[in-house]
Amino acid sequence: MSLLVTGLSRLVTNDPSLGEGPLGVIEDAAVVFEDATVAWAGPASRAPEADRVHDEGGRAAIPGFVDSHAHLVFAGDRTAEFDARMSGTPYTAGGIRTTVAATRAASDAELSANVARLVAEALRQGTTVIECKSGYGLTVEDEARSLRIAGEHTDEVTYLGAHVVPAGLDADAYVGLVTGPMLERCAPYARWVDVFCERGAFDGEQARAVLEAGVKRGLVPRVHANQLGHGPGVRLAVELGAASADHCTHLDDADVDALASGETVATLLPGAEFSTRSPYPDARRLLDAGATVALSTDCNPGSSFTTSMPFCVAVAVREMGMTPDEAVWAATMGGARALRRTDVGRIAPGARADLVLLDAPSHVHLAYRPGVPLVSAVWRRGERVV
Numbered sequence: 001m002s003l004l005v006t007g008l009s010r011l012v013t014n015d016p017s018l019g020e021g022p023l024g025v026i027e028d029a030a031v032v033f034e035d036a037t038v039a040w041a042g043p044a045s046r047a048p049e050a051d052r053v054h055d056e057g058g059r060a061a062i063p064g065f066v067d068s069h070a071h072l073v074f075a076g077d078r079t080a081e082f083d084a085r086m087s088g089t090p091y092t093a094g095g096i097r098t099t100v101a102a103t104r105a106a107s108d109a110e111l112s113a114n115v116a117r118l119v120a121e122a123l124r125q126g127t128t129v130i131e132c133k134s135g136y137g138l139t140v141e142d143e144a145r146s147l148r149i150a151g152e153h154t155d156e157v158t159y160l161g162a163h164v165v166p167a168g169l170d171a172d173a174y175v176g177l178v179t180g181p182m183l184e185r186c187a188p189y190a191r192w193v194d195v196f197c198e199r200g201a202f203d204g205e206q207a208r209a210v211l212e213a214g215v216k217r218g219l220v221p222r223v224h225a226n227q228l229g230h231g232p233g234v235r236l237a238v239e240l241g242a243a244s245a246d247h248c249t250h251l252d253d254a255d256v257d258a259l260a261s262g263e264t265v266a267t268l269l270p271g272a273e274f275s276t277r278s279p280y281p282d283a284r285r286l287l288d289a290g291a292t293v294a295l296s297t298d299c300n301p302g303s304s305f306t307t308s309m310p311f312c313v314a315v316a317v318r319e320m321g322m323t324p325d326e327a328v329w330a331a332t333m334g335g336a337r338a339l340r341r342t343d344v345g346r347i348a349p350g351a352r353a354d355l356v357l358l359d360a361p362s363h364v365h366l367a368y369r370p371g372v373p374l375v376s377a378v379w380r381r382g383e384r385v386v
């Protein structure tokens with residue numbers, strides 16, 4: 001079954017061979033889906049015939065957002081922690097460990113329903129691919145359960161047993177668990193292995209052990225790196241050929257050079273800085289050096305409780321030195337690169353038919369009209385889902 005979506009005032013394809021500039025923008029465009037795949041994209045005046053036709057009457061369209069960094073398997077509520085942080089009063093009740101306790105106590109059905117709710121919320125805002133990490137279980141059984149539940153909702157599942165050291169455990173002993181029995185039990189459910197490489201979490205040697213053990217079990221590394229301070233995470237990620245180094249807030253010149261010359265994508269998560277009143281990463285510096293930049297939500301109940309990629313685009317433009325074009329690319333194609341996917345993040349023949357319509361004449365409105373729900377329709381795998 002073929003479908004022609006026409007009347008697109010501006011279509012971002014992310015394929016420079018199809019249109020103007022790095023975003024491959026086509027004015028007065030149309031797209032043809034053949035079942036779940038893009039069969040054709042180009043000027044509406046040259047569109048081929050199709051079984052069905054949708055005329056969108058002059059709205060802009062972009063590829064579905066690819067959110068390559070999210071922590072969706074959790075239970076519990078941390079409103080009070082956020083409220084206290086924003087009110088300037090100290091909050092002492094345990095951060096991630098609060099969520100770990102609530103997650104362990106929740107049933108499978110409760111956890112799965114929470115993931116489903118957040119995935120649906122993201123979809124309504126144009127996200128058609130979302131990665132999901134474990135990391136609030138921190139026992140062999142609770143991590144495996146988190147990954148199994150994540151896998152019910154997405155193909156991009158990441159083993160993050162090395163999120164924090166559980167209360168009362170020695171860090172090296174816990175790394176032994178994460179790289180041993182926990183990995184054995186969890187690897188079948190995951191595509192990726194991740195580690196929180198940060199002072200107070202896992203140091204460079206521990207992070208290396210976690211990632212190398214994961215690689216041996218067939219997982220591909222990605223790293224929480226250089227979020228709260230400068231550390232070895234970014235360079236370790238590049239050295240090990242990680243798909244992505246995530247956060248990248250505190251970088252020295254050698255980190256920037258490494259990201260610019262390696263294959264590792266720099267994934268920036270402005271929701272985390274927004275929600276903790278912290279300085280933003282310098283996207284401009286990374287882009288000017290030649291690094292590949294992705295934008296993601298880091299959706300989690302503690303430090304960034306948003307599923308909104310349009311919000312991340314707007315903040316990245318306003319606070320991180322990105323142009324609207326760069327931010328939209330980073331939130332679509334950048335995310336696809338960070339997940340090593342070639343089938344999503346672009347609208348071109350052979351790509352997955354994931355298209356987002358905006359109630360606006362241009363993709364620039366995502367930054368120009370912050371906080372406005374511009375996503376008016378979403379197709380995923382050729383099916384209208386919003």
Ligand SMILES: [Zn+2]
Nearest residue numbers: 069071224298
């Ligand atoms: Zn994270």
